[in-house]
Amino acid sequence: MLPFVFQKAAEVISIIEKHQYEAYFVGGCVRDYIIDRPIHDVDIATSATPAEIQEIFPKVIPVGLEHGTVIVKHHQESFEVTTYRTDGTYTDHRRPDKVHFVRNIKEDLKRRDFTMNAIAMNVKGEIVDPFEGRKDISQKRIQTVGEAADRFEEDALRIIRALRFSSQLGFSIEEATKEAMGKYKALINKLAVERLTVELEKLCAGIFYTKAVDYIFELELYHYLPIFKDVPLLLKQIEPVSSLAPVFAFVELKSSSITAADCVKAYKCSNQLKQQANILVDAYHRYKQCGIDAWFVYLLPEEQWDFFVYLVKQTDKEIINIQELRNIQKRLSISSKKELCLNGHDLMQWFPERTKGKWIKELLDEIEYQIVTSKLANEKSKIKDWIQWNQPDQD
Numbered sequence: 001m002l003p004f005v006f007q008k009a010a011e012v013i014s015i016i017e018k019h020q021y022e023a024y025f026v027g028g029c030v031r032d033y034i035i036d037r038p039i040h041d042v043d044i045a046t047s048a049t050p051a052e053i054q055e056i057f058p059k060v061i062p063v064g065l066e067h068g069t070v071i072v073k074h075h076q077e078s079f080e081v082t083t084y085r086t087d088g089t090y091t092d093h094r095r096p097d098k099v100h101f102v103r104n105i106k107e108d109l110k111r112r113d114f115t116m117n118a119i120a121m122n123v124k125g126e127i128v129d130p131f132e133g134r135k136d137i138s139q140k141r142i143q144t145v146g147e148a149a150d151r152f153e154e155d156a157l158r159i160i161r162a163l164r165f166s167s168q169l170g171f172s173i174e175e176a177t178k179e180a181m182g183k184y185k186a187l188i189n190k191l192a193v194e195r196l197t198v199e200l201e202k203l204c205a206g207i208f209y210t211k212a213v214d215y216i217f218e219l220e221l222y223h224y225l226p227i228f229k230d231v232p233l234l235l236k237q238i239e240p241v242s243s244l245a246p247v248f249a250f251v252e253l254k255s256s257s258i259t260a261a262d263c264v265k266a267y268k269c270s271n272q273l274k275q276q277a278n279i280l281v282d283a284y285h286r287y288k289q290c291g292i293d294a295w296f297v298y299l300l301p302e303e304q305w306d307f308f309v310y311l312v313k314q315t316d317k318e319i320i321n322i323q324e325l326r327n328i329q330k331r332l333s334i335s336s337k338k339e340l341c342l343n344g345h346d347l348m349q350w351f352p353e354r355t356k357g358k359w360i361k362e363l364l365d366e367i368e369y370q371i372v373t374s375k376l377a378n379e380k381s382k383i384k385d386w387i388q389w390n391q392p393d394q395d
């Protein structure tokens with residue numbers, strides 16, 4: 001019996017098969033199933049064309065028709081279904097100029113990057129493995145399908161993917177594959193950086209990260225990693241972590257001239273990641289100045305605690321006890337601005353002679369600080385008294 005994650009997708013495959021087409025689980029889900037790692041998304045490959053899939057299922061979203069990929073909606077869940085294809089030439093080293101749909105699973109497996117990723121499995125759990133991916137998995141080896149040079153010339157992202165699989169799985173890179181990675185490394189410069197970023201994040205999160213870093217240095221691949229090409233040794237100091245925000249915060253703290261914002265820009269990350277990295281850098285400086293107090297815990301979002309602890313450990317080898325943060329958090333009188341018992345309107349009423357201005361925000365901020373640091377109670381009468389003695393400046 002296949003694990004639960006495959007079961008819903010198996011229904012999709014069975015429906016496709018009922019219409020006389022083939023369909024298989026492919027890619028990372030089969031690899032991870034064989035390795036016995038957690039499976040996060042299940043991809044399906046089929047002999048049916050996107051148009052034929054659209055005839056079979058009532059809800060199909062054409063996300064990448066030119067590459068033969070559609071999303072099939074089945075029982076409120078989404079499944080990526082890709083038509084068997086061979087890739088044409090990759091003149092821009094980014095994506096194939098043209099793909100050709102084929103009707104044979106082996107042809108489709110042949111265009112894939114590594115043998116461990118070129119295994120297909122049907123709903124009965126039967127495996128199609130023409131390139132001996134299972135053997136490579138059992139020998140913990142990353143090896144391209146066919147000629148390594150061809151695979152990397154087609155898509156240089158695979159050079160970085162080899163590293164990230166080595167980091168995630170602890171596998172070694174087979175000699176000819178490694179040699180070709182070195183030979184074609186300059187093609188990494190032609191990649192869309194967003195694709196690099198996705199792989200970098202997975203690389204930094206791998207529990208065998210140091211193994212990947214050894215390859216990065218052996219092949220001098222850091223020259224092709226934005227930011228790290230200027231501070232390669234920092235790569236050796238990073239420990240695995242599941243987000244780039246603490247990595248970029250670490251780069252800012254360790255390098256004299258590169259900021260987390262520079263990293264975010266170079267890797268075209270989201271504004272959200274930028275904000276998270278900046279929060280971590282600010283928290284680090286606040287911690288260094290004042291230690292961990294109520295105001296510190298109040299300002300650092302709980303989702304960032306682990307990353308903050310990580311950052312301090314990475315930067316100064318200091319260990320912070322999360323329990324300490326938790327104890328302080330429990331005693332906080334408010335957990336956010338929203339819990340303040342007054343707002344700008346109240347202040348306007350208390351100072352009818354004043355016009356609206358930035359004094360309102362400044363006063364609210366000060367009141368918030370006083371309350372969080374237990375110098376003032378979160379009660380209107382007490383706050384009013386306090387203001388009598390701390391008259392705000394007029395704008």
Ligand SMILES: Nc1ccn([C@@H]2O[C@H](COP(=O)(O)OP(=O)(O)OP(=O)(O)O)[C@@H](O)[C@H]2O)c(=O)n1
Nearest residue numbers: 026027028029111112113114117118155157158
């Ligand atoms: N540059 C690439 C990217 C992907 N693939 C193929 O497409 C599959 C799915 O790609 P992706 O989801 O990016 O990677 P996974 O191997 O599934 O890894 P993960 O579990 O991290 O998603 C891969 O297994 C591989 O067969 C490829 O040949 N070349």
Ligand SMILES: [Mg+2]
Nearest residue numbers: 027028029041
């Ligand atoms: Mg995948």
